[in-house]
Amino acid sequence: MELALSPEDAAFRDEVRAFIAENYPKEMRVPNPETDLTKEQSLLWHRILYKKGWIAPLWPREYGGPGWSITRRFIFEQETSRAGTLPPLAFSVTMVGPVIYTFGNDAQKQKFLPRILSGEDWWCQGYSEPGSGSDLATVRTKAVRDGDHYIVNGHKTWTTLAQHADWIFCLVRTDASAKPQASISFLLIDMKSPGVTVRPIITIDGSHEVNDVFLEDVRVPVENLIGEENKGWTYAKFLLGNERTSMAGIGRSTRYLDRLKKIVNAEITADDPAHLEFRKEIGRIELDVLALEATELRVVAQMARGIDPGPAASLFKIRGTEIFQGITELTHRAIGNYGLALREQPLSANQFMPGPDYGHTATEKYLNARKLSIYGGSNEIQRNIIAKAVLGL
Amino acid sequence: MDIQFTEEQELLRSSVQRMLRDQYSFEARRKIVTGEEGWSRKQWNGFAELGLLAAPFSEESGGLGGGPLSTMIVAQEFGRHLVVEPYVETVVLAGGLIEHAGTDEQKQALISDIIAGQKIWALAWTEKGARFDLANVATAARRDGKDYILSGEKTAVIAAPWADYLIVSARTAGKRDDRAGVSLFVVDARAANLDLRSFKTIDGRRAAEIAFRDVRGELLGSEGEGVALLEACRDRAIGALCAEAVGAMAELNSATLEYSKTRKQFGVTIGSFQVLQHRMVDMFIAHQEALSLMQHLSLSLGAGESGVSRLASGVKSKIGYAGRFIADQAVQLHGGMGMTDELNVGHYFKRISSINIQFGDPAHHLLRYVQLDAAA
Numbered sequence A: 001m002e003l004a005l006s007p008e009d010a011a012f013r014d015e016v017r018a019f020i021a022e023n024y025p026k027e028m029r030v031p032n033p034e035t036d037l038t039k040e041q042s043l044l045w046h047r048i049l050y051k052k053g054w055i056a057p058l059w060p061r062e063y064g065g066p067g068w069s070i071t072r073r074f075i076f077e078q079e080t081s082r083a084g085t086l087p088p089l090a091f092s093v094t095m096v097g098p099v100i101y102t103f104g105n106d107a108q109k110q111k112f113l114p115r116i117l118s119g120e121d122w123w124c125q126g127y128s129e130p131g132s133g134s135d136l137a138t139v140r141t142k143a144v145r146d147g148d149h150y151i152v153n154g155h156k157t158w159t160t161l162a163q164h165a166d167w168i169f170c171l172v173r174t175d176a177s178a179k180p181q182a183s184i185s186f187l188l189i190d191m192k193s194p195g196v197t198v199r200p201i202i203t204i205d206g207s208h209e210v211n212d213v214f215l216e217d218v219r220v221p222v223e224n225l226i227g228e229e230n231k232g233w234t235y236a237k238f239l240l241g242n243e244r245t246s247m248a249g250i251g252r253s254t255r256y257l258d259r260l261k262k263i264v265n266a267e268i269t270a271d272d273p274a275h276l277e278f279r280k281e282i283g284r285i286e287l288d289v290l291a292l293e294a295t296e297l298r299v300v301a302q303m304a305r306g307i308d309p310g311p312a313a314s315l316f317k318i319r320g321t322e323i324f325q326g327i328t329e330l331t332h333r334a335i336g337n338y339g340l341a342l343r344e345q346p347l348s349a350n351q352f353m354p355g356p357d358y359g360h361t362a363t364e365k366y367l368n369a370r371k372l373s374i375y376g377g378s379n380e381i382q383r384n385i386i387a388k389a390v391l392g393l
Numbered sequence B: 001m002d003i004q005f006t007e008e009q010e011l012l013r014s015s016v017q018r019m020l021r022d023q024y025s026f027e028a029r030r031k032i033v034t035g036e037e038g039w040s041r042k043q044w045n046g047f048a049e050l051g052l053l054a055a056p057f058s059e060e061s062g063g064l065g066g067g068p069l070s071t072m073i074v075a076q077e078f079g080r081h082l083v084v085e086p087y088v089e090t091v092v093l094a095g096g097l098i099e100h101a102g103t104d105e106q107k108q109a110l111i112s113d114i115i116a117g118q119k120i121w122a123l124a125w126t127e128k129g130a131r132f133d134l135a136n137v138a139t140a141a142r143r144d145g146k147d148y149i150l151s152g153e154k155t156a157v158i159a160a161p162w163a164d165y166l167i168v169s170a171r172t173a174g175k176r177d178d179r180a181g182v183s184l185f186v187v188d189a190r191a192a193n194l195d196l197r198s199f200k201t202i203d204g205r206r207a208a209e210i211a212f213r214d215v216r217g218e219l220l221g222s223e224g225e226g227v228a229l230l231e232a233c234r235d236r237a238i239g240a241l242c243a244e245a246v247g248a249m250a251e252l253n254s255a256t257l258e259y260s261k262t263r264k265q266f267g268v269t270i271g272s273f274q275v276l277q278h279r280m281v282d283m284f285i286a287h288q289e290a291l292s293l294m295q296h297l298s299l300s301l302g303a304g305e306s307g308v309s310r311l312a313s314g315v316k317s318k319i320g321y322a323g324r325f326i327a328d329q330a331v332q333l334h335g336g337m338g339m340t341d342e343l344n345v346g347h348y349f350k351r352i353s354s355i356n357i358q359f360g361d362p363a364h365h366l367l368r369y370v371q372l373d374a375a376a
Helices: A007-023 A044-052 A070-082 A090-103 A106-118 A232-243 A250-267 A273-304 A312-334 A336-340 A362-373 A379-389 B007-023 B026-034 B041-050 B067-081 B087-101 B104-115 B226-262 B274-303 B308-339 B345-357 B362-371
Strands: A123-126 A142-146 A149-156 A167-173 A184-190 A196-201 A210-221 B121-124 B140-144 B147-158 B165-171 B182-188 B194-200 B206-220
Touching (some): A007 A044, A007 A070, A044 A106, A070 A250, A070 A273, A090 A106, A090 A123, A090 A184, A250 A273, A250 A312, A273 A312, A273 B274, A273 B308, A312 A336, A312 A379, A312 B274, A336 A362, B007 B041, B007 B067, B067 B087, B067 B226, B067 B274, B087 B104, B087 B121, B087 B226, B140 B165, B147 B182, B165 B226, B182 B226, B226 B274, B226 B308, B308 B345
Parallel strands (some): A123 A167
Antiparallel strands (some): A149 A210, A167 A184, B165 B182, B182 B206
């Protein structure tokens, strides 16, 4: 299914396609790019896009964005995801970047934005805490003013790739007396500051993606406060809106479905009744993808005409994650007994894995994908948002 | 896939909406359905005057050239109002077959009568034991001069009791199940030796079991190509039926939401319960996705894309499951009221159930979608 494109947009799509084919680093084509790449390897594509001027499709031209229309941004997203490229780090480019150019001051823009674009700074997100998951307004990390510094104490958790990060953007409490939402500030903290400790959390797939981040008497210059003190909740909500925009994940789901079909054909003979059962389950998911894709195109077409899509992002997040979880579950089932094996982390070249290559990451993907319906505002929270904003409940 | 409707299409939609709002209330519909005939010629004439019966036909055939998108627009609104008149049967099924397969003579004679609202048609393709298989035809036709003589039985032919003419599939060669050897015939519904036993359908329509004992029929299309013609006809019918289902789903969702905001239990409106809120969000999402697929299918039908038949099956399946989910939940959330004949909710439920049977249920079409996958 394709957008009806103008000749110019069609030429742009071809240009993007050709650029990916010629420039995407072979080094990054590993079994599981999300876990198998070093920090340096995962930045290779980022730097290529930066040189091309395509690293930040969302950003206005004055801050280093390419100045694309909504249609072109969508084409770029579609082409890069269909080609299976590793997206640039979202925490830097789609999350904190837009917060800085929207709510930050000139000094902050000049200091941080170029380093985000170039990949020099790696950002992580300091939102969740042990006591604050979906109910983010209850964060307890405290920032107390001391001259031209804040003294920060607290415990952030589920911090993705904090082990690589140079900076963390944090929600901190700056006024204990006010209402929860009215006393939160948005603070940028240098990960090299004394008092910052990162502790790995190993998840059920064996990977090290998330971390605890402990902040003990960390001194943060007041100039690292974004916008106004106690207005951080507004900025945080703005950012969460960005986080959910490309959650439909059509390109990725389509690639994984194609792969799943090949695995089913290889693992189960056509005369086995299980073969047809699998194909019917795959067929249903394929139709789910088609329906979501058609919905995404409908929304993009509306946005291109200036119509506010409302909380469409919540719909995409819910369905996109449910679909991908379904695909990883079916893939894990398709490899049968080999689904008992799980690659050991850290990876080593001489580790033995049973069964064909295509099954080696199926188990870890299945396990890892459980996170999708939890993070970025759990799917239950997304349903609350739609219930309130669309249904008026 | 930009769904920006043209001014003409918007005009069509708003005029159908206005007419149905003024003349096809749920009470008005109830009178029609419980009347002797079970349909309204007055309404039908209104459809003709408004140009709805001409909308999808090409301009050469005397139509307005609106194609599958105009069918979609009309059917969606008909679905919202549970219109019982045989629009799909007359315009989409018979009209479409005549337009695609008829001789110039047939087109001129038959389509103008449809557009003018003069004649009602029904398509008799289903047989006992054939379920949803278009090729499973035992009814036989033998040549007699320039006509054919038909013998056999058709089952559950929707709108047949109202029809002036039938299009009947019958075997001119081969054995039951052969794809080749099925042909289509135009038959006068009041012909001698045509025995028609009428019954009421769950969605307030009339259908019939029909026995043909040496009934004269006129060939429509080439001999032996009936199955291919019926397949394309089914794809177009799926486009229209899915649009009706989507219209019905929209009404069920808004009725359920409205009810949840007024109905109180335990001292609060039931819409304040999170479990029901999330259910209604899932109903909302199911409708949004169905709407997107409905548009996608209609655009593909209009563009005559290859592979549209597989797409039609996929969409029929997905919208069928979505419709069943929404209908189930709408009745459930209305509680006992949802079970009553008095409230419209149960009637939407029954319309969606009927659509889910016509031309194949969601499971049948899922299987067809999967089996037509060239990549698998």
